[in-house]
Amino acid sequence: MIQLRPWKIALVVIALLFGVLFALPNAVPAGSLPGWLPNQRLNLGLDLQGGSYLLYEIDTGALKKQEMTDLVEQVRTTLQTSKTVFSGLGQTPDGVTVRIADPTKFDAAFADLSKLAQPIGNTASRDLAFARGPDQTILITQPPQAGVAAASKAVTQTIEIIRRRIDALGTREPSITQQGMTRIVIEAAGLSDPEKLKAIIGKTAKLTFQMVDDTVPPADVAAGHVPPEDMVAPSDDHIAEYYVLQRRAVVTGEMLVTASQAYDPQSGAPVVSFRFNSQGARRFGDVTAANLQKRFAIVLDGRVVSAPVIQSAILTGSGQISGAYTEESAGNFALLLRSGALPAPLNVISQRTVGAELGADAVRSGTIALAIGAAAIVVFIVLAYGLFGLFAAAALMMNVLLIIAFMSLTQATLTLPGIAGLILTLAVAVDANVLIYERMRDESRAGRSLILAVDSGYRLAWPSIMDANVTTLISAAIMFQFGSGPVKGFAWTLSIGVLTSVFTAILVTQVLIGWWFRLAKPKQLPI
Amino acid sequence: MRWPLSRYLPDHSHINFVRLSPFAAILSVIAVIASIASFATFGLNLGIDFKGGIVLEAVTPGVAPQAQYRVALEQMGLRDPGVQGFGSPNDALLKFQPVGDGDPTPIVNSVKAKLSAEFPGIQFRSTEVVGPKVSGELFRSGFMALGIAILLMLVYIAFRFGMQQGLGAILAIFHDVLLTIGLLSLMHIEFSMTSIAALLTVIGYSMNEKVITFDRLRENLRKYRRTPLAEVINLSENERLSRTIITGATALLALGGLLFAGGASLFPLAFTMVFGILIGTYSSVYVALPVLLIWGVKRGDDDAKPLKAATARP
Numbered sequence: 001m002i003q004l005r006p007w008k009i010a011l012v013v014i015a016l017l018f019g020v021l022f023a024l025p026n027a028v029p030a031g032s033l034p035g036w037l038p039n040q041r042l043n044l045g046l047d048l049q050g051g052s053y054l055l056y057e058i059d060t061g062a063l064k065k066q067e068m069t070d071l072v073e074q075v076r077t078t079l080q081t082s083k084t085v086f087s088g089l090g091q092t093p094d095g096v097t098v099r100i101a102d103p104t105k106f107d108a109a110f111a112d113l114s115k116l117a118q119p120i121g122n123t124a125s126r127d128l129a130f131a132r133g134p135d136q137t138i139l140i141t142q143p144p145q146a147g148v149a150a151a152s153k154a155v156t157q158t159i160e161i162i163r164r165r166i167d168a169l170g171t172r173e174p175s176i177t178q179q180g181m182t183r184i185v186i187e188a189a190g191l192s193d194p195e196k197l198k199a200i201i202g203k204t205a206k207l208t209f210q211m212v213d214d215t216v217p218p219a220d221v222a223a224g225h226v227p228p229e230d231m232v233a234p235s236d237d238h239i240a241e242y243y244v245l246q247r248r249a250v251v252t253g254e255m256l257v258t259a260s261q262a263y264d265p266q267s268g269a270p271v272v273s274f275r276f277n278s279q280g281a282r283r284f285g286d287v288t289a290a291n292l293q294k295r296f297a298i299v300l301d302g303r304v305v306s307a308p309v310i311q312s313a314i315l316t317g318s319g320q321i322s323g324a325y326t327e328e329s330a331g332n333f334a335l336l337l338r339s340g341a342l343p344a345p346l347n348v349i350s351q352r353t354v355g356a357e358l359g360a361d362a363v364r365s366g367t368i369a370l371a372i373g374a375a376a377i378v379v380f381i382v383l384a385y386g387l388f389g390l391f392a393a394a395a396l397m398m399n400v401l402l403i404i405a406f407m408s409l410t411q412a413t414l415t416l417p418g419i420a421g422l423i424l425t426l427a428v429a430v431d432a433n434v435l436i437y438e439r440m441r442d443e444s445r446a447g448r449s450l451i452l453a454v455d456s457g458y459r460l461a462w463p464s465i466m467d468a469n470v471t472t473l474i475s476a477a478i479m480f481q482f483g484s485g486p487v488k489g490f491a492w493t494l495s496i497g498v499l500t501s502v503f504t505a506i507l508v509t510q511v512l513i514g515w516w517f518r519l520a521k522p523k524q525l526p527i
Numbered sequence: 528m529r530w531p532l533s534r535y536l537p538d539h540s541h542i543n544f545v546r547l548s549p550f551a552a553i554l555s556v557i558a559v560i561a562s563i564a565s566f567a568t569f570g571l572n573l574g575i576d577f578k579g580g581i582v583l584e585a586v587t588p589g590v591a592p593q594a595q596y597r598v599a600l601e602q603m604g605l606r607d608p609g610v611q612g613f614g615s616p617n618d619a620l621l622k623f624q625p626v627g628d629g630d631p632t633p634i635v636n637s638v639k640a641k642l643s644a645e646f647p648g649i650q651f652r653s654t655e656v657v658g659p660k661v662s663g664e665l666f667r668s669g670f671m672a673l674g675i676a677i678l679l680m681l682v683y684i685a686f687r688f689g690m691q692q693g694l695g696a697i698l699a700i701f702h703d704v705l706l707t708i709g710l711l712s713l714m715h716i717e718f719s720m721t722s723i724a725a726l727l728t729v730i731g732y733s734m735n736e737k738v739i740t741f742d743r744l745r746e747n748l749r750k751y752r753r754t755p756l757a758e759v760i761n762l763s764e765n766e767r768l769s770r771t772i773i774t775g776a777t778a779l780l781a782l783g784g785l786l787f788a789g790g791a792s793l794f795p796l797a798f799t800m801v802f803g804i805l806i807g808t809y810s811s812v813y814v815a816l817p818v819l820l821i822w823g824v825k826r827g828d829d830d831a832k833p834l835k836a837a838t839a840r841p
Contacts, residue, residue, distance in 0.1 A: 047792075055661065198632065348630055349658035358584065358652040365790035372784025377777055384773055386531030417721050420796050423785050424728060427778035428735065431770075434777070435739070438770040441533070464742040467687055471734035474679050475727045482672035487724045494728070527533045 004514040012511045015402060015503065022405035040408050045415035045489050046187060048363050050356030052194035054186040055179070056201070056346045058158060060151050063344035064142070067150065071096050071128075071140065073248060074116055084109045088137070089228075095141035097133065106136050113138060120149045151182055154343040159184060164339040165200050184346070192355045204301050204345050205336035207253030209284065210245040212295035212307055233297070235304035237323065243297050243304050250287045250296065255280025259337035261330040264322055270330040273320040274337060281317025289313035300333075366419035373423040374400065377430055385437055385527050387516070388509075392433035395508040399429050402500040407493070415489030425497030428472065432505035435461040437527055444525045451517075453525055458510065465506070469498050536769035544764045544812055545757045545820065551813035555702060562709020569712045574719030575655055577669070579662035580624045581635055584613060584653040587646055591619035599645055603638060614791035618652075631656050669723040673704065676727055680734050688741045689825055695818035696737040699810040703733045706806050707799060716795050725796045729803025732778070736771075736811040743767050744816070748826050756824065760816050771808060778804050 025033060025041045033039050046053055068091050075098055079086050085101040086109075098113075100106045110130065117126035127146035131139040142150075159176055162184070166174060174188035174197070188197060213230050221244060226232055231247050255276050262273040276284055287296070288310045297307040298321055305323055325333070377396065382389040403422065407414055440457030448456065472494065479491035516522070575582045585591070593610045596619060600608035605623040613620045623638070625631040635656060643649055657665075677700055685693030707729060711718055743763040751759055782804070785797040 057660075195632075195636070202630075348632060348656070350661045351632070351654065351656040353654040355650075355652040362790060362792065365788060365793070369785040369789040369793070372788055373781035376780035376784060380777055380780055381773075382531075384532045386533070389531060416793060417724055417796055420785055420789065420793055420800070421724075421728070423781050424732075424778070424800060427774075427781040428732070430777050431735070431774040434770050434773045437533070438767075438773075441769075442766065464739050467738040467742065468735040471680060471683060471738060472731040474683060475676050475731035475734075478672050478676045478679070479724055479727050482668045482675075483720065483724060487720050490721075490724045494731075527531060 004511065004518070008507060008514075009511055012508055015508075016398065019398060019401035019405045022409045023401050026404060026408060038409070040411060042404065042408050042414050043411045044359075044363070045413045045418070046189060046352070046359075047354055047416045048359050048366070048414065049189055050192055050354050050359035051187065051189040052174075052191045052197070052354075053350075053352040054188075054194060054198065054201070054348060055350035056184045056186065057349045058151065058155055058182045058184070058343075059345040059347060060147070060154075060182055063151060063154055064147060066344065067142070068096060071116070075113060075140070078112055078116065079109060082109065082112055084112075092139075095139060097137055097139050099135065099137045101136075103136055110138055113140065116140075120146055148181070155182060155184065157343050158346065161340050161342055162186070162201050165335060166197070168335050168339060183349075190356065192353060194351070194353060198348065200332065200335070202346055202348065203336050204342045205253070205339075206301055206341040207256070207337055208249035208299045209251040210247075210249050210297050210299055211287070211291060212297050213244045213246055214295065216244045233299055233302060233304050235297075235307070237304060237306045240304075240307070243295075243307055245297050245299070245304075249299075251276060251280045251284050253337060253341050255283075256337055259334040261327060261334045262320065264320070269322065270325045270327045271320045271322045272325070272330050272334045272337065273318065274334075275318040278317070281315070284317060285313055285315040289315075362416050366416055370419055370423055374426060377426055381430055381433070385433075388433075388437055388513070388527050391509045391512040391516075392430060392437075392505070394512060395433065395504040396426060396429060398508055399426070399497070399501050399504040402504065403493070403497050406496045406500065410496075412492045412496070413489045414493065417487065417490040418493040421490045421493040422497060425494060425501060428468075429497070429501030429505050431468070432461070432465045432501065433509060435464055436506070436509070440525060441527060450522065450525055454513065458506065462506075465502065469502055472498050533769070533773075536772065540765045540768055541761075542765055542768070543761055544816075545761050548813055548817045548820070551809075552817060555810075555814060558709070559702060559705050562705045562712075565709045565713040569715065571708070571712050571718040572715045573666075574717045574722070575622065575657050575662070576720045577662055577666045577718065579657050579659040580607070580622060581631060581638075581657075582653075582655045583621045583635075583639070583642075583651050584618065585621055585642065585646075586615075586618050586650050586652055588617070588648040590616045592646065593619055595646070596621055596642075599642060600638075603641060605634075605638070618791075631658070665720055669720055672723060673726060673730075676730050677701070677704075680730065684734070684737065684741070687738075688745065691819055691822050691824050692737075692741045692815075694822070695815040696734065696741075698818055699737060699814035700730055700733055702810050702814045703729060703803060703806045707803055710802055711795075711799065716798060719795070721796050722799055725799035725803070728800055729807060732800075732804055733807030733810060736807050737815050739767065739770070740764075740811045740815060744819075748824070752826065756826075757820060760820065764812060764816075775804060775808050 022038050022040075024037070025039045030041065072089060072091060075096060076089060079098070084105050086098050087101060088097065088099040090097060100109045110132070114130050117128040117130070119125070120127050125143065125145060127142065127149070129141050129143050131141070133139045155178055159178060163176055166176070174186050174191070177185045179185050186197075186201065188194060191197060213227075216226060216230065220226065221232060221242070226244060229247050230244050232242050233245050234242050257275050257277045259272055259274040262271055263269065264271045292310055292312070295307050295309050298305045305321060321333075374396070378393040381392050381396075385392065403425070436457045439461045440453050443453035443456045443460075444450070476491045476494040476498070479487055480495070483491060585596070591612065593612065596610045597608065600610070600621060600623055605625075607622075607624040609622040611620050611622075612618070625634045635654060639651060677697060680700060681693050681697045684696045704726060707726060711722065740763070743766060744760065747759050747763045747766075751762070754762075779801060782797055782801050785793060786801055789797050
């Protein structure tokens, strides 16, 4: 080992170059490096740079309920199309049930309804199960795996829609990631007031146009007697408290091609103007032509926005929604309509907001703590081991450099606990050198020659160093697996630190000691 | 004074570590019982990520009016309101539980608005909301992480050194974790997901110590076949003493900066780690090794993977 192997020197030099190159962007002002150099800086966590963390969960209960409601309508349409007489169509706790009146038509109806089932993904299983119940009833249920598949599809869709909404907002891009089966994490760096973001993300924005059923007397509504094909929807139009609507939607938000904020030509108030696709335009035209002087309602997330009277058939497929809008709220509404409805409501289940100032404080105190820690280690180790301590300190500095370089390169998030992890890593890194030097002292005392003592110091200390670092890696891996954001950052910092510290504590000090041997030709161990 | 100081480190100390172990054992047992008692009586001061709820960090131009904060929160009819100082005197943490199960955002916003009206110049530096579902999951996964970490350490040590050593190490780790939790509960220091990270680090550091301990012991057991185990342990610990002193001192010095300059939010983490280093060093000598003295250890010349070591003679 004392004969310096060229590959060891080369490795140390390469590592040093790597460290300087990739850590450099953190030391100079952003954008001052030429483009061909690496320019990624440390990726500071939200706790260090300020920002918002939002954890959303998709409401799977509502999703299932919505699917079952849709299924009831599909069953109704299917049976009506085939002119089958039925009764008792409704939801049960596990699915949908319907009774076919004519026993001779039962098999045909069963076969018709079976076609409603869709394959799940690319598998052979179907998303609906059909069973024959007593008294000519058909029971339709959703198998559990279909529920899971639907939830996962809903999450994927939701992420896509949220991304569209946020992109349109044009703010600094937050990160959107899926967590587990039904959760979505949104992290917006630098955003300390997430309320606007939440207003955009959290809205389901399910838009429907439904006919108003004016035939139901208010007394019946108060008593809860509403025909099965109708529903009662609360209203926000300041004209009526609620409207009785036909359940079946004439047109839905999916048939919109575009929506934008505009001004009412007469009053000049902000409105949302929209246009349907050809299918929507045709349906809307047919329905308005057939229902002149009746009301239809524009319904958003189950609440009536407005309920105008149809004055003439609307054949152009475009229109406007007026309400008490400001330019901003009309603009947001239009954005929500453009980006599409979420498949199910989203709920905030956890939120963390850190002000930029607090983040800056954290960076300051973290840096001070790191500087104090590193200085204490260097002073102590140099006091304890003299020249060899200096070598260990040099290795330690290189270790810090390499950790910063790796963290910048991999864009791993540095969090406040991560800084603590870094400090501990430095302490443990020095332990490797302490082990090596103590072995050298042992061997030297046992009467070995200087060269042999130095050599066996490295050789004998290695198993302990390895075992010790493997145990640290094990605990870091577990933290990474189970921890949440900041703890993951801690674990990652710890892991990178362990790997680089083994390299610097052993190889870098070896090369330095080798050079010292060559230059000083020492006669005895200086520790 | 001569330099470097390593020359002052004891070359041939002859401390009889083993002789002290009965006393240490009594001390450890008392400490463990006290920890469990403290945990049972006071419980842990669970942080928001484990308990769920809302924490606002509020800063005012003058000294934080903690008493008025408390009154204000109580008047708003919030469940379980709490106020505590945090970092600088102008700074305070306001904690409460939301009423009902719905989206807590409107409640947070109304609380902030009311506080802003009542305390002019108040600023909210951070807001944290954790729903009951999330906190329960975090709590479970946190403790699961601790359990799995301990289990994996057992497997690793048993594989590298032998079953007795593995059990000794695990007993020592339990000892360390229990004492740390006991101290956190006694001193009412907040226990959060970060504390779990700190505990895992303590486990890692403690394990590190055990590895170094067992490593030296194994080497000496091979070297001195006929010497009684207690003497070999004493010899190994004396040989290892200077390393223990230097490494321990380095780690404590490094974390000292964190403890005093790391700010209020890192204090629980730094405190736990400092205590863990002290206790981990102690338990290597006085929990892990005495276990070997009681159960014995396989002393063959075969290499150290005696997974069948359970048949060892005492």
